[in-house]
Amino acid sequence: MSAILKAPLTVEFPFTRSLGPVQSAFLTGLRERVVLGVRAGDGRVVVPPVEYDPVTAEEIRDLVEVASTGTVSTWAWNHEPRRGQPLGTPFAWVLVRLDGADTALLHALDVPGPDAVRTGMRVRLRWAEERSGAITDIACFEPYDGEPEEPAGHGGEFAEPVTGIVAPARLDYTYAPGRAQTGYINALAERRNVGERCPSCRKVYVPPRGACPTCGVATAGQVEVGPGGTLTTFCIVNIKAKNLDIEVPYVYGHIALDGADLALHGRIAGIPYDQVRIGLRVEPVWTEGARYPDHYRPTGEPDAEHDTFKELL
Amino acid sequence: MNREIAVVAFAQTDHRRTSDAVSEVEMLMPVLHQVLERTGLKTADIGFTCSGSSDYLAGRAFSFTLALDGVGAWPPISESHVEMDGAWALYEAWVKLRTGDADTALVYSYGKSSPGSVRDVLTRQLDPYYVAPLWPDSVALAALQAQALIDAGTTDEPALAAVGARSRADAEANSHAQLRGSVPQGDYLVRPLRTGDCPPIGDGAAAVVLAAGERARGLCERPAWIRGIDHRIEAHGIGVRDLTDSPSTRLAAQRAGAYERPVDTAELHAPFSSQEVILREVLGLDDRVRVNPSGGALAANPIMAAGLIRIGEAAARIHRGESDRALAHATSGPCLQQNLVAVLEGDPR
Numbered sequence: 001m002s003a004i005l006k007a008p009l010t011v012e013f014p015f016t017r018s019l020g021p022v023q024s025a026f027l028t029g030l031r032e033r034v035v036l037g038v039r040a041g042d043g044r045v046v047v048p049p050v051e052y053d054p055v056t057a058e059e060i061r062d063l064v065e066v067a068s069t070g071t072v073s074t075w076a077w078n079h080e081p082r083r084g085q086p087l088g089t090p091f092a093w094v095l096v097r098l099d100g101a102d103t104a105l106l107h108a109l110d111v112p113g114p115d116a117v118r119t120g121m122r123v124r125l126r127w128a129e130e131r132s133g134a135i136t137d138i139a140c141f142e143p144y145d146g147e148p149e150e151p152a153g154h155g156g157e158f159a160e161p162v163t164g165i166v167a168p169a170r171l172d173y174t175y176a177p178g179r180a181q182t183g184y185i186n187a188l189a190e191r192r193n194v195g196e197r198c199p200s201c202r203k204v205y206v207p208p209r210g211a212c213p214t215c216g217v218a219t220a221g222q223v224e225v226g227p228g229g230t231l232t233t234f235c236i237v238n239i240k241a242k243n244l245d246i247e248v249p250y251v252y253g254h255i256a257l258d259g260a261d262l263a264l265h266g267r268i269a270g271i272p273y274d275q276v277r278i279g280l281r282v283e284p285v286w287t288e289g290a291r292y293p294d295h296y297r298p299t300g301e302p303d304a305e306h307d308t309f310k311e312l313l
Numbered sequence: 314m315n316r317e318i319a320v321v322a323f324a325q326t327d328h329r330r331t332s333d334a335v336s337e338v339e340m341l342m343p344v345l346h347q348v349l350e351r352t353g354l355k356t357a358d359i360g361f362t363c364s365g366s367s368d369y370l371a372g373r374a375f376s377f378t379l380a381l382d383g384v385g386a387w388p389p390i391s392e393s394h395v396e397m398d399g400a401w402a403l404y405e406a407w408v409k410l411r412t413g414d415a416d417t418a419l420v421y422s423y424g425k426s427s428p429g430s431v432r433d434v435l436t437r438q439l440d441p442y443y444v445a446p447l448w449p450d451s452v453a454l455a456a457l458q459a460q461a462l463i464d465a466g467t468t469d470e471p472a473l474a475a476v477g478a479r480s481r482a483d484a485e486a487n488s489h490a491q492l493r494g495s496v497p498q499g500d501y502l503v504r505p506l507r508t509g510d511c512p513p514i515g516d517g518a519a520a521v522v523l524a525a526g527e528r529a530r531g532l533c534e535r536p537a538w539i540r541g542i543d544h545r546i547e548a549h550g551i552g553v554r555d556l557t558d559s560p561s562t563r564l565a566a567q568r569a570g571a572y573e574r575p576v577d578t579a580e581l582h583a584p585f586s587s588q589e590v591i592l593r594e595v596l597g598l599d600d601r602v603r604v605n606p607s608g609g610a611l612a613a614n615p616i617m618a619a620g621l622i623r624i625g626e627a628a629a630r631i632h633r634g635e636s637d638r639a640l641a642h643a644t645s646g647p648c649l650q651q652n653l654v655a656v657l658e659g660d661p662r
């Protein structure tokens with residue numbers, strides 16, 4: 001058996017999120033160098049603020065400014081910063097209870113080494129030079145030995161409040177498709193279409209995923225299918241997809257390859273779109289260097305009888 | 314309806330660092346076949362099927378639908394999925410059986426952490442406004458909790474190291490475990506946690522069969538009756554919580570009846586050594602209780618399956634007659650945010 005395939009896979013998404021009144025005030029405050037908390041039903045000041053009382057679940061909105069100085073309530077030394085974290089040099093993760101707050105905020109503390117951190121140490125917030133209304137407007141914390149800063153008593157009303165954030169995320173994977181799909185993809189590279197047969201119901205699945213969804217058992221025994229097949233259903237695409245170099249309208253269809261018990265899908269070309277019909281006999285067209293058929297075209301054979309593919313619809 | 318529900322069969326894969334050669338469904342299928350074989354049931358006999366997994370591990374949307382191919386979902390079956398550890402899928406199946414809608418249930422879960430960087434992947438479960446943009450990885454958050462425990466004088470680094478060492482020594486008897494025997498404590502990953510305080514990263518799957526009342530007695534010689542099960546959650550902001558305590562575990566344990574009588578076995582889902590310290594204290598487990606004879610999550614931690622495996626391991630000890638009353642615990646989220654406790658008992662001997 002040929003080697004198991006692997007390929008890099010990156011999942012990247014810019015999550016656009018809207019903010020409620022409390023989160024909007026907090027993040028706008030950061031942009032304006034003001035730290036706001038919210039007063040809960042039991043009188044505690046929660047920082048960063050939440051929209052619902054942690055104890056009673058009542059909606060809360062009583063914003064209170066707190067100081068940008070505070071005390072480390074616990075810490076962890078991060079000697080190898082990872083992508084996206086607040087500092088690129090070794091730093092301490094810290095939970096900081098800001099003066100005037102009763103809960104702690106998670107962020108980074110910029111100190112040279114673990115010997116320079118301890119629970120109970122005094123710290124001060126360091127603002128990012130460019131601020132947009134995001135938690136990253138706090139660059140990090142730094143050691144501080146002065147008096148607690150006095151908050152100015154800001155009420156949380158701002159001109160041009162931030163109403164949303166875009167939170168970009170990127171995760172990198174190495175995708176391995178497993179045994180059955182590796183066999184399928186390797187055969188395609190040789191311009192062959194192969195399926196796998198279920199040992200129980202004898203059905204041939206193309207592309208094979210390794211299991212018969214009807215019997216719940218492993219498929220095995222590669223079976224060569226096609227190259228010809230029958231169009232079992234289709235649609236006409238009228239909207240051009242971004243970055244897709246195919247003129248519209250074009251036809252996309254389900255193709256039951258000869259010898260297969262499941263239809264795969266592909267583009268139908270080589271025939272005017274308004275002459276495509278169910279039962280049309282088609283064959284794959286491979287382009288130079290491609291790893292899969294570019295499209296399927298009519299073979300010129302008479303159309304297949306409905307009875308021959310009715311189980312595959 | 315007040316019916317008794319039992320775990321009647323359990324199976325798990327060998328948990329390994331990578332499983333490139335198999336897709337998720339290819340990894341899962343053998344354990345599905347094993348639990349069915351142990352009960353003599355066929356797919357068509359199962360009243361309800363529930364699974365747990367996460368798309369973020371594989372990096373693909375709706376990956377659980379492909380795994381369903383391993384179940385044999387035609388003709389149509391009654392099926393559900395939770396984007397959580399399989400322990401929560403088991404809870405859903407338990408509710409379904411309690412209502413009388415089904416007599417048997419198949420519960421499975423799986424996770425392949427090897428394709429991605431699981432420390433980073435888990436940041437995506439955090440509060441997206443205030444926390445996730447800082448990318449605090451799962452080890453960092455656990456390390457904050459460990460330091461809070463050390464500051465409180467509850468534990469120290471040598472005591473944490475002993476938890477890891479004991480877990481891996483116990484795993485010698487568990488051929489499925491990923492880390493067995495003597496494993497170096499290693500360097501700090503995020504201080505105060507060293508490699509030995511953290512779970513191995515690996516791939517694996519597990520499945521159990523549940524059955525109600527007399528049906529359970531027919532399928533298993535000594536069913537593991539679920540006497541109580543409950544799950545509770547705490548605030549998502551970790552700065553709001555007391556990290557040295559686990560009130561959600563305490564409440565879940567109380568509602569599950571864990572404090573009514575002592576247990577002889579406890580399978581705790583504590584991926585970090587420091588979390589076992591908290592759970593032992595909250596659950597009141599002393600030296601008379603056999604904790605994690607399987608080696609626990611420090612020996613094998615297939616994400617999304619490790620909690621279900623705790624229930625399966627506890628049940629299997631009852632099946633084998635090695636336990637009469639066992640506690641199983643599962644956790645999810647950072648720093649023990651969510652906790653599930655089940656109490657299992659065998660018939661008196």
Ligand SMILES: [Zn+2]
Pocket residue numbers: 198199200201202203212213214215216
């Ligand atoms: Zn079949």
